[in-house]
Amino acid sequence: MTAKPIIEIKDVYKFFGDLAALSDVSLDIKQGEKVVIIGPSGSGKSTLLRSINRLEEINKGSIIVDGLDVHDKENDINTIRQELGMVFQSFNLFPHKTVLENLTMAPVRLKGMEKEEAKAIAVDLLKKVGIREKANVYPSKLSGGQQQRVAIARALAMNPKIMLFDEPTSALDPEMIGEVLDVMKNLAREGMTMVVVTHEMGFAREVSDRIVFMEDGRIIASAPPEEFFTKADHPRLKQFLDQIL
């Protein structure tokens, strides 16, 4: 497959004061590819993910998503973001809206979709994430796992080309992690392009096409999972894997 990558991250630097949160990061992600980013906390993995949809500004370099420079002020970031679904560690559902409204709000407002059509799509998505019956409740009535599945459905409601996951299971009780990962696995099977920051090594091994290891704002290793786990030759990576496996 020689298609142009759908995400091109090139020589990106990001500073918080003197601290380089990202330094010289380059990464290409192809359409349909599932990339898992791992690394110790403070390694810049979340910052990298968040700069893909410009929740973080970068200081140098470029990030091209589907042909458009995300950090170019000339481009309408709001339109670009519609192509980039984002799922957060803390879910961030809108608490003043029902589950269904959480899903229909953006498509109706931003895509001019008819309410009924948006509802039908939302119901389908809720079925897909397994909580059809919760459509009319408020998010505070849901468990963490359910909230995160709604959050995934909300992101999917905009029919994005790419899904970004920022530690989607880190805030969940252990018994709820599985249900969220299952939804993500289904999504991967359907061919969605996914960039996932996570500590779930099982998920990385099973689902990803490539695992990227970051430390101190740099990408230290990047390889398909089988190679990644067997040939972890970098000492820092070895140490990290020893700690979490």
Add this chain to the structure above:
Amino acid sequence: MKKEKQVKIEVTDGASIPDSSDKGILNAWWVSFIGAVGIISYLVITKPDPYRDILLFIPDGIVVTFEVTICSIFGALIIGLFTGLGRISSNKVINLIASTYVEVVRGIPLLVQLFYIYYAMGRVLQVPDMLSAIIAMSVCYGAYMGEVFRAGIESIDDGQTEAARSVGFNKQETMFLVILPQAWRTILPPVGNEFIALLKDSSLVSILAVADILRRGREFAAESFQYFETYTMIALVYLLITLILSRAVSHMEERLNHYDR
């Protein structure tokens, strides 16, 4: 799971809002309320002249006081919204304008502001008395309301903004569809409090040619020379109104607290 932040904004210039958990009859609110009702009844029954006459003379003024208060609170809410947004704006110029407005208004006594706007606007721009009083009150209270809005908006988790921006909402959509509807819960109680404070301060407009409660009282006193009796009644009427309103605000706070959908 993250706990929703429940921030309470303390505003001290309103009436003291009764603590809704205090259900006993021997609390300050009930003592004041029964006392006020009792004294008014006693005076009106035992000394209808002048007390009944005073009481009958005031209602027009109560209507005007509420007109001024309600119009001013709406004016203050609108000004407050924009001031609050200005105060959190990343645009340095807008931010500076909003902050300067708050600083200036807070630094000038309300009475002086009233005179200023009344004479400047009323005389130069030919604005009617009532309207210039309302504008003056709105401008003054808008500054305080701006702080209430700012605190309310800042009480909402950043994650909400990030989530809204991530689905593609622009800044304005994020503010009006996601942040403000949630901030409203935090903003409403202090707004109720400001309403009471504003109602009391509205007595200042009696100095201008606006026939509110106090103005009506002054008119009565000037004709009858019964100053002590008139102002006793005026004080009791104001007290009764603010007591009833503070109870209403307390109920509203209670309902908002229990409202965890």
